[in-house]
Amino acid sequence: MKPDSPILLQQYRALLELLPEQHPEYPSIINHFRRQEAGQAGEDNLAYYLNQAQVPSLTCIKRLRLEHHSAFQLDWLVLGLGFRVIFEVKSHTGEIYFDAKSHQLTRIIDGIKEGFDDPLLQVDRQYANLRSYFTAHNIDQLPTYRFAVFVNPNAILRLHDYPEYQRVLTSQRVPAILENLAEKHPPVISKEANQQIEQFLVENHRERAISILEKHAILWDDLHKGLPCPTCNKRSMRRERMRWQCPFCRTRSTDAHEKLLYKIALLSNNRVTKQLAQNMMQMSSSEATRKLIVRAGYIKYGVKKGAYYSHPDILAVTKNRSGHKTWKSGHKSIKSGHKT
Ligand SMILES: [Zn+2]
Incomplete structure (x- = not known):
């Protein structure tokens, strides 16, 4: 099964809990953790709007990572009976606009201007990968739409100069977009066939994990030793008569x-x-x-x-x-x- 919480996020959380705050890598680990966490929160946030769409037999898969030659990840894949949609989720805040000169999306926050990768190029690349994955596994192709969704309510989209501004959305627009697509594309595959495709994709989800200590050049010796007490959080609990006991608050635990x-x-x-x-x-x-x-x-x-x-x-x-x-x-x- 696909874990509810990504393994990579679990890895960063575990490392953060064991790494002393004064360690030189600590700020970098916190940044990585927050980025992972924000990514997950953004994906979760879209679930609410996907559920609002009044379209029967719509199947939505969150954070699907597949491998075909190389790995690719889809934030949300929506499988309808006559169409499909890939949503690339962005959690950015601030004012976002298209810089026609640099051909880049740019955001301004607190007066600081910063460019980032074009999310439509990203989602189109994912679609190319998904299409060849479907071909390789004999899955019927359906018209597949690609959107970038800014899920943070504090994001202000100013994209009138952007050639494809209609494919860049805020989450509120998602239900109506799906309803319009359903009207335009009546069912061509059965509900059962769609469920089989969903099952196949979820079974072939490939979770990502990294050699996290090596990546950040952290040694086991750098980490906190001993069991923290579940009540007062101080280290370390002592092993006494087949149980753990906290020397500070006397809490006992077997597990x-x-x-x-x-x-x-x-x-x-x-x-x-x-x-x-x-x-x-x-x-x-x-x-x-x-x-x-x-x-x-x-x-x-x-x-x-x-x-x-x-x-x-x-x-x-x-x-x-x-x-x-x-x-x-x-x-x-x-x-x-x-x-x-
Ligand atoms: Zn304690």
Whole structure:
């Protein structure tokens, strides 16, 4: 299944929680995290307007990432029975206008002018990829419209000079656009066929994960060690009589380690070794560490010094696809049913 919350966002959140604020990379990690978070919030925001459209049998897929030669991601793909739509979601705020000289979209915020990639070129490129993906998988082509949607209510669009200004929208216009398209394109495929296409696409979604520590040149030694207390958030809880106990507020927990183990899985390309977990959880016994990992449902791979444990939710698809080992490059995809 496609995770509700992107793995990449989960990775940045996990790193942010474990990285001390004084670390030189901290500001950059916070920026990456916020960008991911804003992207997700923007995609979620459009869901409301898609639901408002009075069109029967419309199927909407959020954040679909497919691989065909190379990977491409569609923020929203709308599958109608007679037409399809790709929406590229933009969360920018400020005044947005088209600079005819530079052929670039520009925004002005607090008097600062800044250019960004033409979202219509982006969405047209995605369409080219989707079209060849459909051809490769024998999926019927339907007329497919492409729009860029500015979802932030604080964005002011001034695009009269833009040659294709009709394809750049605010989210409020989305329901009417879909209703007009439905009127123009009566059904040509069945509801069942459309559902099959949706199912096929969702099954072939390829989640993206990165070797996040390597990418940002952060070492495990740089990270906070020990379990934070779920009540007072101070580090570290102590392992006493098969339980975790907070020395500050006396909170007790039997499963406080599970969150930290999952973060280690996210940051280690899903390769949690006994030594790594023992060090991160500040456990004195390596055998007790092993038991905690196994009881938390992790699956063991390899033997002796090469042994490591993987969280099954993150593993599920990497195994089917190309074998777990390939994920180490950091650019292969994973897929997870983990919900945050
Ligand atoms: Zn506490």
